[in-house]
Amino acid sequence: MSQEASPRLVKGTDTLRARAKHSQAMFIVIVLVAGLPALLEGFDTSLYAFGSPYILKDIHAHNLALLGLIGTAYALGIAVFSLIGGVLFDYFSVKWTVMIAVAVFTIFTLLTGYAPNVVTLFWMRLLVGFGVGMFQPAIITLLGDIFFETRGRGVSVFAVFFGAGVFFSPYVIAPFLPHVEIPFVISALLSVLVLTLFAWIIPPVYKTVTARRAGFRNIFTRNVLFLSLSIFLFGITLFGFRSYFSDYLLFGLHLVKSQAATIASMEGLGGLLLAFPLGYLADKWGRKPLVSVASLLVMLGSLFVFSGIGRVGFLIFATFLFGAGWGVYVDLVSALGQDSVSDVVAGTVTGWLLLVFNVGALVGGPLFGFLLHEGYHEAGIIGIGLPAVLAFLMTLWTQPIRTSNIVSD
DSSP: OOSSOOTTTSOOSOBHHHHHHHOHHHHHHHHHHHHHHHHHHHHHHHHHHHHHHHHHHHTTOOOTHHHHHHHHHHHHHHHHHHHHHHHHHHHSOHHHHHHHHHHHHHHHHHHHTTOOSHHHHHHHHHHHHHHHHHHHHHHHHHHHHSOGGGHHHHHHHHHHHHHHHHHHHHHHHGGGTTOOHHHHHHHHHHHHHHHHHHHHHSOSBOOOOOOOOOOGGGGOOHHHHHHHHHHHHHHHHHHHHHHHHHHIIIIISOOOHHHHHHHHHHHHHHHHHHHHHHHHHHHHHOHHHHHHHHHHHHHHHHHHHTSSOOOHHHHHHHHHHHHHHHHHHHHHHHHHHHHTSOGGGHHHHHHHHHHHHHHHHHHHHHHHHHHGGGOHHHHHIIIIIHHHHHHHHHHTTOOOOOSOOOOOO
């Protein structure tokens, strides 16, 4: 890192850390406002995932493989900008990084609902991914890097808001189907509201410490290497699941829209209800065991969903398990990654892990589409369940971190 102070590191009294230390109430307000972009991500992600079969039909694209292809565009956008967003956290103003990213997201989540053809839809989802890719690592690092003792709970706020977005969006879009324009207008309006709150509450300077030199290679500790393998495999699982889950419910199992919406919403409810308790336990017992617990829930949920048992009650339970795990898995992996490196590269390691996650996501949708000729059950077990099992095993090789690496102002 350059020896010159960046906007994040300049001397000053009004910093995010200083405000957070001022009172517990201010700390809570900052954490809640900082976590709001996750609500946008979850809402948009689930809007598109639930509505995508209808969107493709509306633009006369009837090849099921396109579900995976368009999902890949979104993941590609996030992958390209994940590392950039993490590095910007370490070198640039966190506030402006997030605000620019949310502005980009706002424009293209709106335009997603009005895409007239496959090519335009591909570009809209790619550009939504650019916005998410930039703000996701910055927000997760911000929430995790305020205080070591609250890192698990901090990042779990991202998961709670994300879960809320995933939970509510199927109920928002279902009454409008097969039309999707108004739900994406709602997504854009929510984004404008979040942008306004972020601009008002979050100060431009994150913290004041002496800038230190740290190379990119310093992030590759033992933990980060195994976490990278785990989150790569998880990316395959998640985007295979998200690209085809709605189609599986609606057209594979032939459920009515209300049943499918209820089942799909459980993916968000699991994270909404359990993310913060899991984050609390991560602070109490250590991040390592809770990363494994989250990964185990993902593994069980994915195997249950595609087990061939098509009863609605069982699918609600299985989807809840899956959502409870993946709702907080990425955030706890990021927290353990931050534990495992120097404070000065907290943003960079978060960006790296999210980059690897989204590289895996690039594989997930197309892999499921390739396997789909074998049937939903077989494609789900091989393309989603197996990577989830391997991702869980990788978490067992990580080591616990108990000592704070955060440098005080």
